Amino acid sequence: MEANPENALAAAHIAAATGDWPGAFERFTQADAEGLLTPLDLPVFANAAYGAGHLDVTIETWERAYVEFLEAGDEIMAAAAAVRVAMHLLFDTALMAPVRGWLARAEQLLDDDGTTAAHAWLAVVRNYERLLIGDIDGARVWARRAIAVGSTSDPAAAAVGTVAEARLRILDGDIATGMAMLDQAGVTAVSGALDPLSTGVLFCELVCALQGLAQYDRAEEWTEAMERWSRTNAIGSLHGRCRVHRAEILRLRGRCDEAETEALAACEELRPYLRRELGWPLSELGRIRLHKGDLAGAEDALIASDQLGWQAHPGLALVWLDRGDAATALSALRDTLARPSFVPSKEQPPNTALWRAPLLEAKVEVEVVAGDPDRAREAADELAEIASRYESTALRASAATAQGRVCLAYSDPEGAERAFTDAARLWNQVGAPYELARARLGLADAYEASGREPSAARERAAARAALDQLAQGGAMPSGPATDHSSFRHDGDSWSVEYDGQTVRVRDARGMHYLARLLAEPGREFHVLDLVAPEGEHSREANAMRAALGDAGELLDSKAKEVYRRRLAEIDEDIEHARAVGDAEREAQADAERDFLLRELSRAVGLGGRERRAGSASERARVAATRAMRQAIARINDHHHALGEHLQCTIRTGTYCAYEPDPRVPLRWHI
Numbered sequence: 001m002e003a004n005p006e007n008a009l010a011a012a013h014i015a016a017a018t019g020d021w022p023g024a025f026e027r028f029t030q031a032d033a034e035g036l037l038t039p040l041d042l043p044v045f046a047n048a049a050y051g052a053g054h055l056d057v058t059i060e061t062w063e064r065a066y067v068e069f070l071e072a073g074d075e076i077m078a079a080a081a082a083v084r085v086a087m088h089l090l091f092d093t094a095l096m097a098p099v100r101g102w103l104a105r106a107e108q109l110l111d112d113d114g115t116t117a118a119h120a121w122l123a124v125v126r127n128y129e130r131l132l133i134g135d136i137d138g139a140r141v142w143a144r145r146a147i148a149v150g151s152t153s154d155p156a157a158a159a160v161g162t163v164a165e166a167r168l169r170i171l172d173g174d175i176a177t178g179m180a181m182l183d184q185a186g187v188t189a190v191s192g193a194l195d196p197l198s199t200g201v202l203f204c205e206l207v208c209a210l211q212g213l214a215q216y217d218r219a220e221e222w223t224e225a226m227e228r229w230s231r232t233n234a235i236g237s238l239h240g241r242c243r244v245h246r247a248e249i250l251r252l253r254g255r256c257d258e259a260e261t262e263a264l265a266a267c268e269e270l271r272p273y274l275r276r277e278l279g280w281p282l283s284e285l286g287r288i289r290l291h292k293g294d295l296a297g298a299e300d301a302l303i304a305s306d307q308l309g310w311q312a313h314p315g316l317a318l319v320w321l322d323r324g325d326a327a328t329a330l331s332a333l334r335d336t337l338a339r340p341s342f343v344p345s346k347e348q349p350p351n352t353a354l355w356r357a358p359l360l361e362a363k364v365e366v367e368v369v370a371g372d373p374d375r376a377r378e379a380a381d382e383l384a385e386i387a388s389r390y391e392s393t394a395l396r397a398s399a400a401t402a403q404g405r406v407c408l409a410y411s412d413p414e415g416a417e418r419a420f421t422d423a424a425r426l427w428n429q430v431g432a433p434y435e436l437a438r439a440r441l442g443l444a445d446a447y448e449a450s451g452r453e454p455s456a457a458r459e460r461a462a463a464r465a466a467l468d469q470l471a472q473g474g475a476m477p478s479g480p481a482t483d484h485s486s487f488r489h490d491g492d493s494w495s496v497e498y499d500g501q502t503v504r505v506r507d508a509r510g511m512h513y514l515a516r517l518l519a520e521p522g523r524e525f526h527v528l529d530l531v532a533p534e535g536e537h538s539r540e541a542n543a544m545r546a547a548l549g550d551a552g553e554l555l556d557s558k559a560k561e562v563y564r565r566r567l568a569e570i571d572e573d574i575e576h577a578r579a580v581g582d583a584e585r586e587a588q589a590d591a592e593r594d595f596l597l598r599e600l601s602r603a604v605g606l607g608g609r610e611r612r613a614g615s616a617s618e619r620a621r622v623a624a625t626r627a628m629r630q631a632i633a634r635i636n637d638h639h640h641a642l643g644e645h646l647q648c649t650i651r652t653g654t655y656c657a658y659e660p661d662p663r664v665p666l667r668w669h670i
Contacts, residue, residue, distance in 0.1 A: 021051030120157035156198035214394035240269035279310030314362030397426035510631030
């Protein structure tokens with residue numbers, strides 16, 4: 001900590017420019033306490049706060065910037081700050097009523113045909129706001145404006161606008177153009193030309209679009225690129241978002257234990273002060289546990305997601321079906337398809353055919369079990385139309401599986417055999433072992449219905465074996481191990497051998513943490529267990545939790561004041577919706593108001609006493625991350641190749657891990 005606050009302010013700007021977000025945040029906070037920040041410092045402070053994981057400070061600082069620029073008469077900068085408030089509220093809280101309020105403030109300050117960066121980002125955020133309430137035509141207008149204005153004023157806004165336009169093209173069925181635009185955006189994301197927040201949004205949007213289209217191979221490629229980037233560049237909630245995307249891919253590939261670990265870590269990291277984004281990893285956690293056959297765990301995760309306003313079906317309906325309650329499952333699916341209601345989130349497809357596809361596949365299965373093949377056929381036909389429109393192998397596989405079920409329901413074993421055989425071939429092509437096993441069970445039923453018992457027995461045995469393996473978590477890929485790498489502690493230094501070169505590195509705490517990770521590639525350590533002495537993990541971790549104390553009140557006084565401001569903004573939106581007769585908007589704002597009131601009540605116990613959070617890992621996370629980064633930097637000074645390897649494979653955060661390329665594993669001698 002600098003003794004001179006003015007030096008702290010200068011150091012804060014240097015730290016922000018070099019991506020040292022925790023250092024920048026600490027120094028800006030010091031300078032702010034001394035009253036040294038000018039309006040022009042506030043945007044940098046806000047970005048540093050987001051980079052350091054302080055969403056509440058981020059939004060509060062942008063709100064301050066809006067007021068101070070407005071008082072100074074700088075309407076363009078005030079509008080830009082208002083847009084940033086709206087952007088963070090949209091991306092990290094999914095509260096649309098306050099988003100609309102802040103966008104309205106910005107629009108009051110900007111002329112309609114301006115070409116500044118503020119105009120470009122207004123178009124970006126307005127596009128998302130339109131998309132997430134289902135106004136596809138309005139979203140298209142704003143996406144194109146973001147591209148046009150951003151191309152001359154802000155390349156990052158133009159790039160995000162390009163992804164938005166690509167997603168809209170795909171929703172319209174123009175797959176070729178949309179995919180080409182996504183590729184263009186991907187090239188921009190990996191170019192390194194944009195700031196970390198814009199780059200992360202690009203990556204996340206790209207993967208979301210491909211996941212929604214069930215283009216899993218390409219989604220996996222970009223997820224891996226996003227992971228490599230996120231290890232050293234991701235800021236704010238982008239770490240957690242990367243984890244959810246990774247969990248989705250791991251689940252698809254049948255690596256369910258790893259997927260569950262990623263989803264749980266994402267739940268830990270995606271806990272913004274309004275908690276709504278927590279529903280996304282919880283939904284994925286439920287799907288993973290369903291694949292593992294953990295019905296109780298799946299139900300817990302999906303119900304928790306539902307309580308946050310997220311759509312729990314078809315996963316929850318399938319849990320009920322597996323428990324033998326087809327009637328409840330069928331009622332839930334019919335109601336969801338007829339009256340969709342979900343948290344607006346850019347991570348999920350809006351209320352379109354792509355959103356309906358997984359619900360329709362589940363509905364076919366449940367309708368057949370419930371004894372209504374006609375309704376099952378209607379759902380299967382709609383799913384087949386969606387698969388044909390969007391040219392996705394996975395969607396075609398889903399449609400073939402559904403068709404097989406319908407054929408069996410109509411006592412057509414030959415048609416069922418053809419459909420399930422096609423489904424198995426397509427799922428195998430996608431690389432989805434759970435779905436493949438389910439298709440093979442259907443094929444076994446088709447063989448049995450036509451009297452081919454030996455074939456039915458073979459298919460059923462193979463499918464059951466695959467499902468049993470998935471229930472046990474799936475298998476890690478194997479490959480040739482390299483035995484000539486070592487990381488050994490020797491007195492006051494470490495002897496490190498890698499790629500034929502041996503060096504000595506001075507002892508430091510971060511070296512011990514690295515050794516723990518290198519000893520068990522792929523294993524995730526909670527940071528409190530990582531920093532505990534070896535052999536004393538649980539006892540020491542518990543002692544550290546006790547020493548650090550709890551995490552304080554669930555909502556401190558500042559957070560409660562933020563909630564109250566959001567509630568006031570929602571009330572304004574409700575009044576405006578009533579004035580213009582927009583019943584749908586009023587209903588959405590009412591739901592958001594109810595959510596915030598529940599959050600406030602959750603934080604207050606009997607007699608008005610504050611409830612307190614139990615997690616105490618943040619200080620350990622910061623200390624361990626800093627120690628390991630310093631150790632890697634010191635290694636890099638002595639052994640550049642190893643330094644680069646560790647920078648790419650050591651993942652820090654609440655959960656830490658060493659993740660080498662599974663195709664070329666290393667066996668470290670520790």
